[in-house]
Amino acid sequence: MEAIKLMNLAKTYRKHKAVQDISLEVKKGELFGFLGPNGAGKTTTIKMLTGLLEPSSGIARIVGIDIWKNPLEAKKHIAYVPDQPNIYPKLTGWDYLEFIASVYRMPKSDFQVEAKKLLEMFGLTECANDLIESYSHGMKQKIAMCGAFVHRPDVLFLDEPTVGLDPKSARALKNLLRQRCDQGMTAFLSTHILEIAEQMCDRIGIIFEGNIIALGTMEELRSRGEYANKSLEDIFLELTGGEDHQKVIQGLTNQGDSQ
């Protein structure tokens, strides 16, 4: 059974079709990268999959459960870290994790072992007893990650997870994602950072103007004749027309330089 399944999922904001009938399956244990330029529809898709934004049409299933027909049941299986996590400022880091663990009914002893490991991994042990309002943006993001991992979700959604993380924390996140996916968790992450998708993800989907325009492993994407031996950046720019934009920008910059 697929961990995540989208069937003709679409979202229209007033008249603007932000996501257009996308269908996709992500298998259990897969680390899936959802890549696209600004405004392509990544966040809209993730919000529909996590039960935060009702689709205009189509179906979204998490471990076989329709998230819109049976939201409580489906949400037991997921964790979501948005790009701008907004977490309780008046709790300490530790209290926040404890709160999450209680919502997911984690046994206390499991929670303590898991929480300590995660805080250590993300370099938050020293400030676990400080109020979250005193945390920097990156620290808030990291405690939100710890909260997402602590209850061992079956499916984890991350929106732009490495933006704002220092290199050490980004590395810790990459390692942890790989380890958890090897143990059976499924991860769905949106990113602009092509290197991350290229290095970490088992499979990549490229979304552009609300449509999935490419889908597959790096090898599969490259094996499309015209993309042989190209980097994901080249493939991405060609597919999304970014190269033309880049040329325009480059042209303008060069003009500026010569004046």
Ligand SMILES: Nc1ncnc2c1ncn2[C@@H]1O[C@H](COP(=O)(O)OP(=O)(O)OP(=O)(O)O)[C@@H](O)[C@H]1O
């Ligand atoms: N609440 C809203 N009302 C109207 N239009 C919206 C709303 N949210 C998003 N959109 C539009 O839907 C499209 C997709 O937006 P979305 O945030 O899903 O893109 P994204 O791929 O996550 O972009 P980014 O990488 O910039 O975060 C954009 O054209 C955006 O302007």
